[in-house]
Amino acid sequence: MDLLGVVCWRVAPLLLLLPCGSQCMTVHVINEQPVYVIPGSSLDLKARIRRSPTEEISMVTWEREPETGFDPVKVTLATCSGSGLKCAGTRPNVRVNTKQQETTLQINGFSRADSGEYSVTVTDRTGANTSAHCIVREYEAVHHVSVSINMSHSSLVCGEAWGTDPSFSWLYERGAVTQTVGRVSGDGTTLFVSLKPICGHFTCVVRNKMGDSSATYTAAPCESKGRGMRVAVVCLVLLLLLLLCGGFYNMSDIHLDLHLCCISTVRQTDSLLWEVSLFCRHL
Template sequence: MDLQCILCWRIAPLFFLMPCGLLSVSVHVINEQPVHVIPGSSLVLKAQIELGPMKEISMVTWEQEPETGSDPVRVTLATCPGRSLKCVGTRPNVRMSMEQQETTLQINGYSRADGGVYTVTVTDHTGAKTAAQCIVREYEAVHHVSVSINVSHSVLVCGEAWGTDPRFSWLHERDAITQTVGKVSKDGTRLIVTMTPICGHFTCMVSNKLGYSSATYTAAPCETQGRGTTVAVVCLVLLLLLCGGVLAFLLWRRQRCGHRGERLHEHLDDGI
């Protein structure tokens, strides 16, 4: 038997013993999903390509299609042949780059129409294709904050409509929540009220990168030391005003009596 054939027969089984990862191509999107983008800013997606030693990249393509719809149409955004640095975008605001085993897609001036499902496809030299997807959505401001109460459990619940990445915080009479007032849940949506009775204004603040909104639950007014101090100050002021009035009256009366004495003395002198 020919020596070359003998070597082929001996080497061939080694390919079956090789791990599958050494003979295949894999790709995954690095960004945490779903990706939320503020309108007008830049969308940047990155994907890591793992290439087996027996494989070569023929083409890398980024595509986009609507997230919902009965018949979504996939549109090609950018392509890059092999490891070439000459990647081409289909629109002026679309850029694509390849660096080692990583590909980057950037869309400047993101708009609502740019949302949807993004697909990165890697084609090897044999024509085999491997793809990965991620969902891109518009970053929404917080909307319609509301506060409700579960009276039986003394729990205030804060709700928000559809804002992206909402963060919750609570105030009682414009001050941060203390242990004497209550305890806030880990996600911030609930306030377990420990103060008795429940009184005053409880405000839920919901915020994200685009701003904030709030809602307030109003209970019965609180009898606080501050109010007692205010009443005491008012009473003191009234007492001072009363004392001042009495003193002014006494001075006025003394001055009037003094004038009468002078006039009486003048009359006596005239009679003499």
């Protein structure tokens, strides 16, 4: 016996042990996984069936079980059987449709209880079956947004407790963040602040399909360069007024009154306290 004959005799028994040859049916869910569904909307799952022309489908079954748990209970949602694959759902809001190459499942009024691991099982006339699985989860709104500061890196970090597919954006003093203020990371969660020192109000806004939520980090007030000059001009005008009043005061009295005037002005302008005090000390 030649080598080819020996190989054939050894391989043939192995082929007989296989459940099927090239005619095995397959099924797979074509939805992108995991599938997220907004509460109150419809869940739509679609599975594609691949089979040979000689194979016939006798039954299609859709089931669901919890995604996690020690003793998950599988619930039948719909079945299709008989000639023409007539389908029936186990609940009024469940609809299913099956053809020879495709089966679809629809659940109207989706709720959190409908989350879990879905499976579709296709059985042929011989009783052989094949299954496919899909994870379905509730689409959750964004909650509990927070902003923390990393002083060593001069950055602000935005986080949220939970929420499906969140997107992040930043505002500075209720306006867009410019290059002068800082740079946002690629995922949007971190703002690298360029301001020295860090001052003002920084707001992180987190959005998804169900809405948005935000949190604000408040630093020290930013000093304005123009205000200090305005206070200095006020003090100079008062000095000129005192000089115009003439001989009622000597120069030391004028110096004292001007100093008291500046101190009073400082008390009325909290944000310029240090800047004006330094100015007045040089009078």
